[in-house]
Amino acid sequence: MRIGVPRALSFYRFHPTWAAFFNCLGIELVVSPPTNRATLEAGLPYAVAETCLPMKLFYGHIRALVGQVDQLLVPSIQRLAPGSSNCARLIGLPDLLRATMPDLPPLIAPDIDLSQGLAALMSVILEAGALFTLNPLALRDAVAAAWSAYRSSRQAMMEGRLTPASFDRPTNVVSWLPDGLPIAVVGHPYNLYDPFINHQLLTRLARLGVNVLTPERLGPQPADDYWAFEYELVGAARLALERGVKGLIAVVAFGCGPDAILVDEVQRLSGERGVPLMTLVLDEHSGEAGLVTRLEAFVDMLHWRKGR
Amino acid sequence: MSEVFLGMDVGSVTTKLAAVDRRGELVASLYRRTGGQPIQAIREGLAQMAERLPAGVRVLGMGATGSGRQLAGAIVGADVVKNEITAHAVAALHFVPEVRTVIDIGGQDSKLILLRDGIVVDFAMNSVCAAGTGSFLEQQAHRLGITVEELGQRALLSEHPVRIAGRCTVFAESDMVHKQQMGHPMDDIIYGLCQALVRNYLNNLALGKTLEPPVVFQGGVAANAGVVRAFREALGTEVIVLPHHEVMGALGAALLARERSDGQPSRFKGFGVVQAEVQANSFECHACPNLCEIAQIRMDGQIVARWGGRCDRWEVV
Numbered sequence: 001m002r003i004g005v006p007r008a009l010s011f012y013r014f015h016p017t018w019a020a021f022f023n024c025l026g027i028e029l030v031v032s033p034p035t036n037r038a039t040l041e042a043g044l045p046y047a048v049a050e051t052c053l054p055m056k057l058f059y060g061h062i063r064a065l066v067g068q069v070d071q072l073l074v075p076s077i078q079r080l081a082p083g084s085s086n087c088a089r090l091i092g093l094p095d096l097l098r099a100t101m102p103d104l105p106p107l108i109a110p111d112i113d114l115s116q117g118l119a120a121l122m123s124v125i126l127e128a129g130a131l132f133t134l135n136p137l138a139l140r141d142a143v144a145a146a147w148s149a150y151r152s153s154r155q156a157m158m159e160g161r162l163t164p165a166s167f168d169r170p171t172n173v174v175s176w177l178p179d180g181l182p183i184a185v186v187g188h189p190y191n192l193y194d195p196f197i198n199h200q201l202l203t204r205l206a207r208l209g210v211n212v213l214t215p216e217r218l219g220p221q222p223a224d225d226y227w228a229f230e231y232e233l234v235g236a237a238r239l240a241l242e243r244g245v246k247g248l249i250a251v252v253a254f255g256c257g258p259d260a261i262l263v264d265e266v267q268r269l270s271g272e273r274g275v276p277l278m279t280l281v282l283d284e285h286s287g288e289a290g291l292v293t294r295l296e297a298f299v300d301m302l303h304w305r306k307g308r
Numbered sequence: 309m310s311e312v313f314l315g316m317d318v319g320s321v322t323t324k325l326a327a328v329d330r331r332g333e334l335v336a337s338l339y340r341r342t343g344g345q346p347i348q349a350i351r352e353g354l355a356q357m358a359e360r361l362p363a364g365v366r367v368l369g370m371g372a373t374g375s376g377r378q379l380a381g382a383i384v385g386a387d388v389v390k391n392e393i394t395a396h397a398v399a400a401l402h403f404v405p406e407v408r409t410v411i412d413i414g415g416q417d418s419k420l421i422l423l424r425d426g427i428v429v430d431f432a433m434n435s436v437c438a439a440g441t442g443s444f445l446e447q448q449a450h451r452l453g454i455t456v457e458e459l460g461q462r463a464l465l466s467e468h469p470v471r472i473a474g475r476c477t478v479f480a481e482s483d484m485v486h487k488q489q490m491g492h493p494m495d496d497i498i499y500g501l502c503q504a505l506v507r508n509y510l511n512n513l514a515l516g517k518t519l520e521p522p523v524v525f526q527g528g529v530a531a532n533a534g535v536v537r538a539f540r541e542a543l544g545t546e547v548i549v550l551p552h553h554e555v556m557g558a559l560g561a562a563l564l565a566r567e568r569s570d571g572q573p574s575r576f577k578g579f580g581v582v583q584a585e586v587q588a589n590s591f592e593c594h595a596c597p598n599l600c601e602i603a604q605i606r607m608d609g610q611i612v613a614r615w616g617g618r619c620d621r622w623e624v625v
Contacts, residue, residue, distance in 0.1 A: 036597040186462050196598070200618065267516060293375070294433060297393035301428040 001132075003108065004069030006031045006061035009054060009090065010077055012164035012189035015231075018073060019168070020149030024142035025132050029073070031168045032064040035196035039064065040284070046100045052253040053197060054190050054284055055089055055164035059100070066103060073108045079115040084231060087258050157216040164193040164216065181302055184234045185241030186266060187251030187259075189216060197282055198251060199291050207250075208299045213240055230258045237266045246302045247276045254283035276301065310335070310362045312371045313569070314576065315562025316350065316384065317395065317555070318342065321443060322528060323349040325357045326558035331370075332402060332566060336360040337555040338527075346376040347586050350383050355582040357476025369569045371395070371561030372577040375417075382605055382613035383586060385577035388564045389469030395560030397421050397428045402456065402563055403550050408520040411539065411547075412556070413509065413529035415442045420513040422520075432513040442529045444477050448484065448501060452494070459498055463534020463559045466499030473504065480504055502534035506542050521545040527554040550609075584608050595621060 003022060005011060012032070022029050032039075035057055043060025065072060071206065074094045077086050089096070094109035097140050110128040114121065129139040156162035160176045164206050183205065191197060192214055215236035228269055236250060248270050252259035270277040280291065312327040323346070325338040334491050338357050342349045358365075372380040373395040382390040392412075393514065400410045418441050422430040436439070442456075466539040470492050473479040480501065483593040487497050510519075516615040523545060528533055530553040539547045552559060565574075587606040592599050602622045605613040614622045 037599055038597045196618070271516070290375075290433070293391045293393070296391040297428075297431060300391065300394045301431065304427045305429065 001071065002028055002069045004065035004072045004105070004161075005029050005031045005082055006058055006065060006072070007034065007189050007194075008058035008061045009093070010075065011167070012193050014075075014077075014150070015164070016153035017146045017150040021142045021146035024145040025129070025138060027132060029168075030069050032061040035061070036193050038308070039196070044266075046205075051089065051254060052255045054188070054256075056254050056284075057194070057197060058093075061106075062097060062101065063288050066101070066105065069105060071106050072097075072104065072110050076109055076111050078113045078212075080229070081231075082115040084115070086229070086273060087256075113205040118307075150164055150213065154216075154219070158219045160217060164189045165195070176217070177206055177209065177211045180206070180209050181247075181299065181306070182211045182213060182245045183247045183249060183287070183299075184213045184218070184237060184245045185249045185251060186237050186240075186262070187217055188233070188253075189214075190228060191251050191253060191282055192216075198280075199296075201251065201280070201291070204268070204295055205299075208295060210299060213245060217244075230262050233262050234265045234269070237269055241273050241275060245275065246306060247278070248296060249298070250277060250279045252279060252281055254281050276305075310360065310364075311368050312336075313371070313562045313566040314355070314357070314367050315371045315395075315558040315560065315565060316377075316380045316386075317345050317373045317374040317392070317557035317561060318372070318377075319414055319557070319559075320417070323353050323374075323376075324555040324558040325353050326552070326555045326562050327357065327361060327365075328559065328562045328566060329565070332563055334552060334559060337552055337558065339554050342376070343452045346379055346465045347383065347588055350376070350583045351586065352381050354384060354579060358579040358582075367574055367576045367578070369562075369574045371563075371565035371568075373557050373561040373564075378613065378615060379605065383410040383607065384581055385566075385575040387575050388561065388568050390561060390564050392417070392557055393419060393421060393428065393431050393433075395557045397423060397560070398563050398567075399556040399560035401426055401528065402476045402524055402548075402559070404524050404548060407522050407524050407548075409523040410526045411509070411519075411523060411530075413441055413525075413535070414527040414566065417441065418509055418513060418527075420509075420517065420519075422517060430517060431518070432515075434512055436471060442527070444480075445532065445535075447477075447503075451481070452498070458597065460502075460532035460534045460536075462495045463499040463502045463532075464537060466488065466495040468496050468536075469499040469503055470496050471503075472497070472500040474541070487500065499534055499538070502532070502538040503542075505529075505535060506538040510542060519543055522548060524550065526550065526556040529553050530554070541577060543545035581607070590616070593617060593622065605608075 009097055019029055039060035040056055043056045044064040046059040047056040076091055076094050078091050079085055094107050110124045124142055202212050215233055218236045218239050250263050250266050265279055312329055315326045317324040321342055323340055323342045327335040329335050338353055340353055354456045370386045372386040373390050373435050377389050395409060400407045408423055412419040418434045420432045421428055446456050449459045469489050473483045484497055507518045525547045534548055536547055590601050590603045593602050598618050600617045602614055602616045604611055616618050
């Protein structure tokens with residue numbers, strides 16, 4: 001059996017976890033190819049105009065898998081902690097897909113809700129796992145492998161050995177510069193590690209001599225916030241400021257509600273410490289001149305400040 | 309024999325050139341339209357500049373800035389290719405060393421630069437929308453049947469400006485038409501438009517930032533007395549418009565080239581490049597599904613620059 005995984009959204013966070021789980025059960029995962037212009041064009045007809053670019057690309061990645069796989073893995077990630085909620089688009093992913101694409105293979109779409117405790121999560125996993133094996137011991141081992149893979153992938157990302165872009169294939173998307181000018185770049189991993197969506201933002205910064213500190217490199221730093229993921233990004237910004245970064249770049253998708261709150265909170269934090277913040281908005285425009293100008297000017301400014 | 313440092317600012321709407329001497333004094337400048345043809349603007353601009361400079365002038369350094377800076381750098385040979393923020397800040401500091409706020413409004417871009425003790429500490433650029441930039445003013449002036457220069461003079465005559473929606477150029481235009489139909493005097497509508505532009509600028513760029521004096525206003529729109537008046541009233545402080553406000557980017561580029569110069573020969577190819585045959589063509593790269601549009605610049609048959617790719621494949625000439 002071939003199970004398809006779109007290289008979009010939660011892929012950039014959870015792929016090692018899913019891969020370990022299914023590999024343990026002897027099942028192959030097929031990841032859609034890296035994003036390119038064709039991905040976007042394939043996704044656009046299925047997306048409402050107001051939705052964010054990451055969603056449009058998600059649809060495109062699904063299109064790349066339809067016809068190639070027997071099932072699609074599209075979990076509904078709902079809550080990561082009590083009192084928080086994920087973005088409605090992400091919670092509703094499986095339903096959105098079913099409603100927009102008539103030719104889909106069957107979806108594996110468990111509800112992931114970490115606020116309900118481990119027992120509830122296990123019952124969801126057992127239910128989804130029953131599609132593949134009825135042996136509870138095999139499932140238990142798969143869950144253990146998944147959990148361990150999740151933790152080791154987070155660790156490897158903190159140490160700079162792994163990035164979400166290299167979850168399933170070797171790639172040198174970014175060369176980290178530990179001695180470079182430290183700048184924190186906060187944003188969802190699907191906005192930071194897809195070079196198509198952000199016009200090679202991280203590589204460009206590295207070329208300007210920047211030590212790029214992403215939330216993945218900084219490590220998980222929960223902060224109080226209603227929005228799942230968003231609270232981690234704010235926490236990462238706070239940690240980065242404590243570690244003395246010279247600048248902050250917030251990367252947000254045009255039309256993303258939770259990101260609007262992220263920008264506001266990060267603005268407050270950086271303002272308190274007098275650290276410059278720049279917000280980059282990602283959308284469909286393909287012109288890079290504006291982005292390059294902003295990055296160069298930001299780095300120039302930080303060098304200028306440093307030299308004072 | 310006179311010696312100068314040249315600066316070129318190739319913007320979306322206009323192309324500017326400036327020449328400074330060893331002391332940083334402005335020797336000559338030029339302001340012309342890019343007209344959607346940057347290569348032609350660069351060549352003609354350079355040729356016109358040569359006429360304004362003494363014969364036999366020696367160019368010690370060349371700086372390029374603006375959205376067409378890579379192109380300009382490739383064609384004329386630049387020692388420094390710098391972004392517009394840095395160039396504008398350097399120029400403003402040169403004339404007003406104690407400057408704390410630089411407002412720059414050009415054809416399609418607007419910028420806000422905050423400085424403290426002579427260094428840039430924060431900046432903002434308009435993000436997704438060109439509302440409230442020079443192109444918009446020009447378009448509205450055209451619609452009213454007056455020149456953009458007249459627009460500024462008439463705004464000064466206004467006594468009771470009407471409120472025009474500044475969020476979006478489409479809304480602003482329909483608002484203006486409505487106010488005209490209601491019989492409001494033209495001067496009041498025009499000044500209302502200037503105020504809307506300033507409100508839009510402050511709402512979009514100055515959000516959460518403190519605009520402290522001295523404030524220097526530069527860029528093409530600074531020529532508009534109505535917008536200057538609106539800024540002065542909105543900020544409650546004096547707004548400095550320098551004599552050469554429209555070429556400040558080019559001036560900054562020239563000053564950056566002067567700063568960079570260390571006795572090494574300049575990479576400036578000489579005024580003779582205006583004679584060179586420059587060709588630009590583009591092709592679609594089929595190496596991967598991204599199908600990037602690669603632009604290629606040839607001078608006298610030789611490729612001098614390439615860009616447009618999402619990867620490095622075509623970057624090295």
